[in-house]
Structure formats: C-alpha cells, structure tokens
Amino acid sequence: MSDFENDLPDPRQSKFGASKDSKPLAEEQIFLDYFDGNSAIPRRVELRIEGAFLSLTPAEGPQVRWHLADLRRVPDQAGGKDASDIVLALTDGSAQRLYIPADHENLANALSMKTPVQSAQPTVPGIRYKLLGLSTAAIASVAFILFVLVPVLADQLAEFLPAEGEQALGDVTFEQIRTALNQDAGGSVQICERAAGQAALENMTARLSKHASFPFPLKVHVLQHEMINAFALPGGHIILFEGLIKSADTAEEVAAVLAHEMGHVASRDATRGALRSAGLIGVLGLVFGDFAGGTLALFLANQLIEAQYSQSVEVKADNYAARLLADAGLPPEALGVFFRRLRDEFGDEEGLVAHFSSHPALRDRMQAAAEAGRRNENNPTSSVLTVAEWADLRRICG
Amino acid sequence: MARPLRTEFVGDRAGLFRFGMKLSALTVLTLGLYRFWMKTRLRRWYWSAIRPGGHPMEYVGDPLEKLLGFLIAVVFLAFYIGIFNLILMFLSFSFWEGNFVGYAASFIVIIPVLFFAKYRARRYLLARTRWRGIRFGLEPAAWRYSMVAMVLWAITLLSAGALWPLMTFHLEKFRTNRTWFGSAKLSQGGRWYKLIVPATPALMSLWISLGLVAGFGATEDPAFIGGLFLSLPALGVFWVYYRVAAFRYLQSNKMIGDDVAMTATPRFWRIFGIYVWGNVAVGFILGIVASVVFFVLVVILLILGFSEDLSDAPVYLAFPLGLLGYFAVFVFWDILTQVFVRMPLLAHYAESIGITDPMALSALSQRDRDAFLDAGGFAEALDVGAAI
Numbered sequence: 001m002s003d004f005e006n007d008l009p010d011p012r013q014s015k016f017g018a019s020k021d022s023k024p025l026a027e028e029q030i031f032l033d034y035f036d037g038n039s040a041i042p043r044r045v046e047l048r049i050e051g052a053f054l055s056l057t058p059a060e061g062p063q064v065r066w067h068l069a070d071l072r073r074v075p076d077q078a079g080g081k082d083a084s085d086i087v088l089a090l091t092d093g094s095a096q097r098l099y100i101p102a103d104h105e106n107l108a109n110a111l112s113m114k115t116p117v118q119s120a121q122p123t124v125p126g127i128r129y130k131l132l133g134l135s136t137a138a139i140a141s142v143a144f145i146l147f148v149l150v151p152v153l154a155d156q157l158a159e160f161l162p163a164e165g166e167q168a169l170g171d172v173t174f175e176q177i178r179t180a181l182n183q184d185a186g187g188s189v190q191i192c193e194r195a196a197g198q199a200a201l202e203n204m205t206a207r208l209s210k211h212a213s214f215p216f217p218l219k220v221h222v223l224q225h226e227m228i229n230a231f232a233l234p235g236g237h238i239i240l241f242e243g244l245i246k247s248a249d250t251a252e253e254v255a256a257v258l259a260h261e262m263g264h265v266a267s268r269d270a271t272r273g274a275l276r277s278a279g280l281i282g283v284l285g286l287v288f289g290d291f292a293g294g295t296l297a298l299f300l301a302n303q304l305i306e307a308q309y310s311q312s313v314e315v316k317a318d319n320y321a322a323r324l325l326a327d328a329g330l331p332p333e334a335l336g337v338f339f340r341r342l343r344d345e346f347g348d349e350e351g352l353v354a355h356f357s358s359h360p361a362l363r364d365r366m367q368a369a370a371e372a373g374r375r376n377e378n379n380p381t382s383s384v385l386t387v388a389e390w391a392d393l394r395r396i397c398g
Numbered sequence: 399m400a401r402p403l404r405t406e407f408v409g410d411r412a413g414l415f416r417f418g419m420k421l422s423a424l425t426v427l428t429l430g431l432y433r434f435w436m437k438t439r440l441r442r443w444y445w446s447a448i449r450p451g452g453h454p455m456e457y458v459g460d461p462l463e464k465l466l467g468f469l470i471a472v473v474f475l476a477f478y479i480g481i482f483n484l485i486l487m488f489l490s491f492s493f494w495e496g497n498f499v500g501y502a503a504s505f506i507v508i509i510p511v512l513f514f515a516k517y518r519a520r521r522y523l524l525a526r527t528r529w530r531g532i533r534f535g536l537e538p539a540a541w542r543y544s545m546v547a548m549v550l551w552a553i554t555l556l557s558a559g560a561l562w563p564l565m566t567f568h569l570e571k572f573r574t575n576r577t578w579f580g581s582a583k584l585s586q587g588g589r590w591y592k593l594i595v596p597a598t599p600a601l602m603s604l605w606i607s608l609g610l611v612a613g614f615g616a617t618e619d620p621a622f623i624g625g626l627f628l629s630l631p632a633l634g635v636f637w638v639y640y641r642v643a644a645f646r647y648l649q650s651n652k653m654i655g656d657d658v659a660m661t662a663t664p665r666f667w668r669i670f671g672i673y674v675w676g677n678v679a680v681g682f683i684l685g686i687v688a689s690v691v692f693f694v695l696v697v698i699l700l701i702l703g704f705s706e707d708l709s710d711a712p713v714y715l716a717f718p719l720g721l722l723g724y725f726a727v728f729v730f731w732d733i734l735t736q737v738f739v740r741m742p743l744l745a746h747y748a749e750s751i752g753i754t755d756p757m758a759l760s761a762l763s764q765r766d767r768d769a770f771l772d773a774g775g776f777a778e779a780l781d782v783g784a785a786i
C-alpha cells in the first residue's frame with residue numbers, strides 16, 4: 001500500500017496538513033467508513049486533507065469537516081502488533097467515528113503523528129473536583145466507621161452480652177488462637193497442665209483474685225509456646241505463654257502480668273475487641289478489595305488498628321494491676337521491672353511481641369509502674385509463691 | 399435483504415500478554431489503585447477486538463468515573479457491612495452462643511446486594527459500550543432484578559435444581575428485555591422449557607453426586623467416594639455443555655427492535671477444549687514460572703549469606719521477598735488465564751454471533767447518555783464484577 005507514499009507529506013519534516021490547497025492523499029481515492037453518531041449505518045466517505053482540516057465527503061449528503069486539532073485517537077485498540085487500526089473521534093465527546101484500517105499504512109502513520117492518543121470520551125465534566133471531594137468524604141466516613149462507630153457500638157453492645165454468650169465468644173476465640181498458633185509453630189500447641197505447676201498457678205491466681213471481682217470465674221491457661229506474651233480473652237480466659245514464665249526472674253513478675261490481664265477481664269476489653277473485629281474485618285476487606293494479596297493488606301491493617309485501640313486500654317489495665325498488686329501485698333513495680341529487663345535483653349523491636357510492644361508507650365508504662373511502686377513503699381510486701389512453688393510453675397510444661 | 403452480518407475477533411495473545419503485564423505491574427506498584435485504569439483499559443482492548451460486521455465495539459468508560467463509583471460504594475457498604483456484621487455477631491453470641499448463626503446471617507444479608515451490584519455493573523457496562531457510534535443501554539431496575547433473582551434462586555433450590563433452566567431463562571429475559579441498542583429495544587423470545595433437555599445431563603450428574611455423598615454419610619462405604627471421582631468430572635463437563643447450549647438458544651432467540659434477529663452458534667467441543675487445554679497451559683507455564691521465581695529467591699537469600707538454614711533469614715528480608723514472589727505468581731496467573739482461557743472463550747463466543755438483516759438497523763437512532771453515579775462501584779467493591 002505504498003501507492004500514495006509520494007503524495008503524503010512526511011509528518012516528521014513538513015507540517016502535516018499545512019498546505020492550503022485541498023488534495024487527495026493519493027492518486028487513488030481513499031474511502032473509509034464513517035459513522036455520524038446518530039445512525040448505525042456505515043457511510044463510505046472520501047477522505048481528503050484540506051489545510052488544517054480533514055474533509056469527509058459521502059457519495060450523497062453534506063460534507064463533514066474536522067479540524068485536525070480536534071481529533072483524538074481512541075486508545076488501547078486490539079489488533080496486530082505492528083500496526084493497528086485507528087479509530088478517530090472528536091475531543092468534544094460526540095459519538096461520530098471514523099475507522100481507518102491498518103492497511104492504509106501511510107495515512108495511519110501520518111495521523112498517528114498528528115493525533116494524540118487519548119480517551120475518546122472527554123472526562124466527565126468536573127469529575128476531578130467531584131473525585132477529590134468524594135475521596136475525602138469516603139476516607140473520612142470509612143475512618144469514622146472504623147475508629148468511632150464500630151468501637152462505640154462494640155463497647156455498648158459488650159455491656160449487653162449475656163454471660164453465656166460471652167463465654168461462647170471466649171471459647172471460639174481461644175480455639176481460633178490455638179489454631180493460628182499451631183500453624184505458626186508447625187505443630188500442635190499444648191495446654192500445659194502438670195499438677196504441681198497448676199497448683200502454684202492457682203495459688204497465685206487466688207491471691208490476686210481475692211481482692212477483685214469478675215463477671216465470670218477466671219480460667220488461667222499456660223500454652224506451650226516460646227512467645228513472651230500473655231492475653232485475655234472474652235469470658236474470663238487468661239492465656240500465659242511458657243516463654244513469658246521462663247523469661248521472668250521472679251514469681252512477682254508473672255503475678256504482675258497476671259494482674260494486668262485480670263484488668264482486661266474486669267473491664268471486658270477482649271469482648272469489645274472480638275465484637276469490634278467482627279465489624280472491622282468486613283470493612284477492611286471492602287476497602288482493599290480483590291487486589292492481589294488483599295488478605296495480606298487486610299491482616300496488616302487490622303493489626304495496626306488493633307494496636308491503636310489497645311493504647312488507652314493497656315494503660316487502664318496497668319493501673320488496675322498496680323492497685324490489685326498493692327492490695328494483695330505484692331510489689332506493683334514488678335511489671336515495670338519485667339518490661340525493663342525484656343527491653344534490655346531483646347531491644348524494643350524483637351522478643352517483645354504482640355500487645356506489650358505494639359505501641360511506643362512502653363517507657364511511659366515502665367515509669368508508671370515505678371511510680372506505683374514508690375507510692376506503695378510503706379506497705380509491706382511478701383512473696384507470691386514459695387521458692388518450691390515458683391520452680392514448679394516454671395516447669396508447668398515439663 | 400442484505401447478507402447476515404458476522405462478527406470478527408482480532409485480538410492476539412501476544413498483544414494481550416504484553417498489555418496485561420504492563421497494566422499488572424502498574425497495579426502492583428500503586429498498591430492496587432491502578433486497577434480502575436487497568437480494568438478500563440483492558441475492556442477497551444477487548445471491546446475493540448470484537449468487530450461485528452468488521453466495525454469494532456468501543457468501550458468509553460472512564461477510570462476516574464470508576465474510582466469515584468468505587469468510593470461511593472465503599473461508603474455505603476462500609477456502613478452496611480461494618481455495623482451489620484457487628485450487630486449480627488452480637489445477636490449470634492447473645493442468643494445462639496456461637497458465631498455460626500452470625501456468619502450465616504451475614505452471608506444471607508449480603509446476597510440481595512450482590513444481585514443488585516451485578517445488575518448495576520451490567521448497566522454501567524452497557525451504557526459505556528458503543529458499536530458504530532451507537533450507545534447501548536440497560537434500564538434501571540437493579541432492586542427488582544435482585545428480588546426476581548432471589549425468588550428464582552429459591553425456586554431452583556426448592557426444586558433441587560430441577561428448575562434451573564427456568565432461572566437461566568427468566569434472568570436472561572429480565573436483562574434482555576431492558577437492554578437497548580440506540581433507540582431499538584432488545585427482546586428475548588423462546589420458552590424456558592426448551593432448556594430442560596440440555597440441562598438434563600448436568601442435573602443427573604448433580605443428583606447422582608448428591609446421592610453418593612448422602613450414601614457415604616449413611617454407610618461410610620468408600621465405594622461411594624469412588625463414584626464421586628466419576629460423577630463430579632461428569633458434572634463439570636455437562637455443566638459446560640449446558641452453558642453453551644443455553645447461550646446458543648438464548649442468543650438465537652433475541653431480537654434487536656422488531657426486524658433484526660440474532661444468531662449464535664458456539665460449539666461445545668471448542669469451548670470445552672479451551673477450558674481444558676487453556677487451563678493445562680496456564681498450569682504448566684505457571685508451574686515453570688513459580689519454580690523459577692522460587693529458585694531466584696532462594697539464590698538471593700543464599701548470596702546474602704543465609705547459607706546454613708533459610709529459616710534464619712531475618713523477617714525484614716524474607717517478608718518482602720516472599721511478598722514479591724507471591725505477587726509475581728498471582729499477577730502472572732491472572733494474565734495467563736486471560737490469555738489462554740478468557741480471550742479464546744470470548745473470541746469463540748463473539749465469532750459465533752451474527753445479525754440477520756443488518757440493513758434494518760437503519761431504522762434506529764442514537765440514545766441519550768446515561769450519566770452514572772456509581773459506575774459499577776458496588777460490583778467492584780463486592781468483587782462480583784465481570785472477569786474483565
């Protein structure tokens with residue numbers, strides 16, 4: 001199809017369409033399919049370039065003239081890797097179309113140089129402002145739902161959850177956590193129940209809970225896992241990891257952690273958390289959508305939000321623990337001592353996992369514990385466990 | 399009367415592969431934000447490949463419009479899903495002491511929204527589709543569609559699947575009778591019971607499979623499980639057969655306006671072959687690519703000096719590398735599926751469609767632009783959009 005090569009001005013040298021006189025692009029005429037945007041019937045038109053205009057002349061009916069500057073190519077067209085067909089449209093968004101098959105190579109090339117690749121549909125008027133406003137509104141309202149509505153509602157509903165329901169929630173959550181830990185540890189995570197250790201743990205629990213009242217009977221478990229962590233679940237479950245007991249220097253440090261978790265039980269923090277995550281996971285899944293690895297982003301985001309929530313809750317549990325320890329005749333500063341040693345041993349990042357390290361307020365918490373210890377200076381304190389009991393507790397998992 | 403008009407498909411695999419790789423890379427790099435552009439651009443490409451009578455279809459959707467619609471949908475759905483799930487979980491634990499009822503209810507509650515979203519997405523898609531410069535359109539009826547779909551689903555489930563053809567036919571009719579091309583309204587002709595015969599083999603396999611499962615539940619005899627190894631693949635094959643036959647029947651009984659009829663002749667064995675060989679090709683290539691990616695990652699870790707035990711590799715290294723490998727494989731899988739399964743399927747279906755008496759199209763004229771608010775955003779948010 002090089003017949004009209006000589007007649008077509010080279011677009012790279014001369015300005016295409018700059019000449020004033022009308023001329024056909026080739027010795028032979030070029031006929032193309034044109035659609036007027038009103039009828040579905042194709043019209044064969046003869047294409048000419050007249051100055052800065054494309055003129056389309058049908059066999060009968062009026063001529064159409066398009067200014068070259070008003071032309072846009074419809075982008076992302078399929079069809080062959082070398083040359084693809086060109087669909088020409090106008091920038092004003094009208095539905096008129098001109099189809100130029102790829103075999104009109106020179107014409108196609110010339111027009112390629114001339115007409116920018118751009119969406120044939122001009123963007124919806126004002127869409128950028130609308131978009132800006134709406135994205136702000138969307139982010140604001142999703143944030144409102146995540147950080148205000150869901151937590152407030154969860155807090156309110158947690159008050160009305162019957163004790164049986166809360167126990168069921170706790171049992172379900174406990175199983176979920178064990179499953180997750182099993183996958184993590186690549187095996188099964190056992191509940192440690194050696195009788196002597198169990199007895200020591202019960203003594204410790206009894207000493208503390210004598211001075212407190214809980215909505216449910218406490219169920220304190222030790223899980224065989226190296227993680228240095230502990231947490232409370234709905235329905236009075238408290239879980240201590242073996243790693244935590246092993247890394248404590250004294251029984252008082254374990255008692256301090258236990259008292260902290262009792263604070264969570266007393267204020268039903270875990271119940272709120274479980275209800276909250278029921279709402280949160282749905283919303284986050286929505287925002288991240290089907291994008292590759294959405295689940296992962298989901299998990300990370302959920303972690304972040306959980307950490308956010310826990311800040312004030314942790315401080316409250318610390319205060320509760322300090323009071324409870326003092327009432328039970330135990331040193332309230334033990335929690336701070338434990339944190340400090342863990343930090344010195346493992347640094348801020350590693351070792352101190354989950355909610356002990358999920359926020360930067362650790363220093364404040366250590367200071368608060370030391371403060372509580374000073375206030376308690378005049379009260380006599382005694383050991384929480386005998387030396388033998390403490391040894392038993394450390395061997396609870398065998 | 400003019401010759402009937404056939405449809406060409408001009409898309410090529412290599413072009414789609416390159417295009418898809420580029421778009422996916424951008425999507426990954428923008429943490430998913432580019433997916434609105436990716437979807438729009440892929441649609442433009444696919445639409446332009448379908449050429450009834452030699453003239454390409456055109457998709458004129460705007461990515462910004464799509465992003466906007468998604469944001470609107472997120473606001474509505476965040477409220478709906480977040481607050482609703484919370485209350486459901488609360489009720490579930492309060493009254494049933496477990497989460498099962500909550501999950502079940504949360505699933506049931508979302509079903510009408512899924513149908514709603516599907517119809518809205520189709521409406522947006524048609525409103526942004528043109529052929530020969532003429533717009534398509536779908537009348538607004540998303541909530542009605544949702545109700546009708548749920549009633550038909552209930553009937554289908556109550557009849558143990560026997561009335562599946564009734565559902566197939568009436569849902570298609572609901573959509574078709576509200577579809578426009580320019581000023582011409584489409585209409586679905588035919589009778590639903592004509593789909594019973596093509597559905598019979600699939601339904602038989604379904605019932606045999608259910609019977610085998612029940613039999614195993616009652617007797618725990620492993621012979622029943624052995625039977626499933628025959629009945630389930632049969633169900634898959636006959637299911638495809640039904641889909642093809644239903645498509646052929648439904649398309650062949652559609653009219654555009656009063657004078658233009660449609661024809662469709664997709665062939666079952668061709669479609670079946672694409673499913674089988676396309677997926678085999680995807681699996682094969684993906685297996686090779688995944689091995690290479692894994693190998694490269696291991697080599698990188700080894701070079702960096704974690705020679706004795708790879709599990710010693712610190713989290714800050716292993717995690718991003720693993721993530722990268724995961725993305726690479728996932729993205730690649732999606733593109734390969736497009737190239738080897740979805741595009742050939744679309745090509746075959748498109749090429750099988752014809753229009754009788756195209757000159758009668760001269761009677762129709764343009765229709766107004768359907769300004770859209772959510773641009774398929776609900777379907778996007780709920781992940782029920784079309785594959786492309």
Ligand SMILES: [Zn+2]
Pocket residue numbers: 260261264314317355
């Ligand atoms: Zn805590």
